Amino acid sequence: xxxxxxxxxxxxxxxxxxxxxxxxxxxxxxxxxxxxxxxxxxxxxxxxxxxxxxxxxxxxxxxxxxxxxxxxxxxxxxxxxxxxxxxxxxxxxxxxxxxxxxxxxxxxxxxxxxxxxxxxxxxxxxxxxxxxxxxxxxxxxxxxx
Numbered sequence: 001x002x003x004x005x006x007x008x009x010x011x012x013x014x015x016x017x018x019x020x021x022x023x024x025x026x027x028x029x030x031x032x033x034x035x036x037x038x039x040x041x042x043x044x045x046x047x048x049x050x051x052x053x054x055x056x057x058x059x060x061x062x063x064x065x066x067x068x069x070x071x072x073x074x075x076x077x078x079x080x081x082x083x084x085x086x087x088x089x090x091x092x093x094x095x096x097x098x099x100x101x102x103x104x105x106x107x108x109x110x111x112x113x114x115x116x117x118x119x120x121x122x123x124x125x126x127x128x129x130x131x132x133x134x135x136x137x138x139x140x141x142x143x144x145x
Contacts, residue, residue: 018070019090021133027059027075030131037106040066068092089126089134100125100137107135 023030028044035042042064046057058075069092094100097120104119110130119125124138 021073022077023073023075025075027062027073031062031064031073033110034064034071037103038066038069040064089136091136094137094139097139100139103137
């Protein structure tokens, strides 16, 4: 299992990517969607009472821990609000083209305007999901099945 302080899996010395995303009240929905893409274990901490200006109990901290990625998130956004920019993408090295295509299909499954393109020969592709998160999906060798 993951050691949260060092981002290493116990007994494997495998370092995994860890990211923290802020959401506008849909953290639980987004992390549940990513769980359907990557599998793993979900955990949510919420307030016990409803907060003023929130339609439902916000997620104070949520996490998805899978074999490929660790995604943390929250509905609590700093005073400057959530700002979506083009300066940040989640990078993931995929085992092969088949796995990458599977992730593309899953990440795009809830995105109405995702263009379907032939990208098997590209080492690096970028997609955006329905939560406006940009994903860079790479493969180490384009000839790999």
